[in-house]
Amino acid sequence: MEMIRIEAPPELDMPVGEAMFTQRAIRRLDPCRPISESHLKIILDAASKAPSGGNTQPARFLVVRNKDRIREFGKLYHEAWWAKRRDEYGWTGKDDIPRGSVYEMPSRLADEIVDAPAIILALSVDGKQAAHSVFPPVQNLLLAARALGIGSVLTTLHAQVMERVYAMFEIPREVEFHCCIPLGYPRGRFGPTKRYPTSETTSWERWTAKPPWA
Numbered sequence: 673m674e675m676i677r678i679e680a681p682p683e684l685d686m687p688v689g690e691a692m693f694t695q696r697a698i699r700r701l702d703p704c705r706p707i708s709e710s711h712l713k714i715i716l717d718a719a720s721k722a723p724s725g726g727n728t729q730p731a732r733f734l735v736v737r738n739k740d741r742i743r744e745f746g747k748l749y750h751e752a753w754w755a756k757r758r759d760e761y762g763w764t765g766k767d768d769i770p771r772g773s774v775y776e777m778p779s780r781l782a783d784e785i786v787d788a789p790a791i792i793l794a795l796s797v798d799g800k801q802a803a804h805s806v807f808p809p810v811q812n813l814l815l816a817a818r819a820l821g822i823g824s825v826l827t828t829l830h831a832q833v834m835e836r837v838y839a840m841f842e843i844p845r846e847v848e849f850h851c852c853i854p855l856g857y858p859r860g861r862f863g864p865t866k867r868y869p870t871s872e873t874t875s876w877e878r879w880t881a882k883p884p885w886a
């Protein structure tokens with residue numbers, strides 16, 4: 673495959689700080705507003721610019737926009753989401769989710785993903801260490817989507833559905849699945865997000881020492 677150079681598209685003019693500090697998990701997606709092919713290309717071009725080990729670029733992306741296919745995949749996503757909760761907590765239905773827990777919104781996404789305007793599967797070719805080189809592109813993808821006003825959320829699947837997902841999209845066995853990213857214009861708002869302070873999550877020179885701003 674021949675490598676190419678491309679310039680930054682003028683649509684990506686949001687300051688990088690604003691994109692990073694307001695990007696968040698958007699799970700309530702507007703089902704009536706499709707995402708254009710040109711915006712999807714910008715998002716994927718941004719992903720392609722990320723670093724990878726030895727510039728091997730093992731990341732591959734499978735874009736799904738067809739409504740019927742999204743519906744079909746959405747059912748598998750729903751099954752996978754509940755399979756994960758069953759494995760983790762033994763939950764089998766909505767009544768098991770504690771009120772106000774972090775799982776309320778994700779469970780809603782599991783219901784509503786069938787209406788997502790687009791879904792991107794992040795995959796990789798070329799072996800086992802590829803995961804390290806897939807998530808830098810995925811993060812670029814999330815930030816580029818944010819800069820275009822498009823909401824996204826990084827999600828995973830469950831072994832229970834993987835064979836059917838591979839069959840549905842005709843993904844060869846040697847290709848590895850990493851995550852699934854529904855995309856759409858938000859019904860909610862972007863950021864701000866809450867995170868642990870870097871004074872607590874950073875060590876300075878040695879593990880037991882805090883950074884100067886602590």
Ligand SMILES: Cc1cc2nc3c(=O)[nH]c(=O)nc-3n(C[C@H](O)[C@H](O)[C@H](O)COP(=O)(O)O)c2cc1C
Binds near residue numbers: 696779781866
């Ligand atoms: C590895 C990984 C797996 C995730 N899996 C899911 C998921 O299955 N379903 C979901 O709704 N969100 C999922 N998320 C999104 C996280 O819940 C979200 O990024 C986190 O809660 C921070 O949200 P915020 O940016 O809105 O504050 C996942 C994120 C990561 C990085």
